[in-house]
Amino acid sequence: MTYVVTDACIKCKYMDCVEVCPVDCFYEGEVMLVINPNECIDCGVCEPECPAEAILPDTESGQEQWLELNANFSAGWPNITRKKDSPADADEFKGQEGKYEKYFTPEPGSGD
Ligand code: SF4
Numbered sequence: 463m464t465y466v467v468t469d470a471c472i473k474c475k476y477m478d479c480v481e482v483c484p485v486d487c488f489y490e491g492e493v494m495l496v497i498n499p500n501e502c503i504d505c506g507v508c509e510p511e512c513p514a515e516a517i518l519p520d521t522e523s524g525q526e527q528w529l530e531l532n533a534n535f536s537a538g539w540p541n542i543t544r545k546k547d548s549p550a551d552a553d554e555f556k557g558q559e560g561k562y563e564k565y566f567t568p569e570p571g572s573g574d
């Protein structure tokens with residue numbers, strides 16, 4: 463089991479999650495973060511910290527797509543352990559449906 467970041471993070475990137483993770487297993491893409499499933503220790507501390515409710519345990523139904531995305535992109539994106547400023551327009555995208563189809567990019571973020 464692991465926790466995963468879902469499409470609810472896309473273009474929100476509030477980054478409250480990275481500060482609390484005891485094993486620093488968040489990785490930054492241009493428009494969202496992901497968790498490395500091999501490093502996550504399933505502590506669950508990050509889940510309630512996310513204002514966009516973007517973090518879920520992969521045991522919830524329908525998370526297969528996000529588990530695959532987290533596993534794939536955490537291998538190539540840079541590690542992030544410190545909260546940075548979230549995008550100025552983050553609140554406009556909070557709770558929007560279909561963000562993966564509209565906005566996802568495989569580009570890396572800048573990391574720490
Ligand atoms: S707190 Fe939530 S929205 Fe912000 S970066 Fe973490 S997972 Fe994404």
Ligand code: SF4
Binds near residue numbers: 465483485501
């Ligand atoms: S569940 Fe714990 S170890 Fe896994 S990403 Fe969240 S804070 Fe980090």
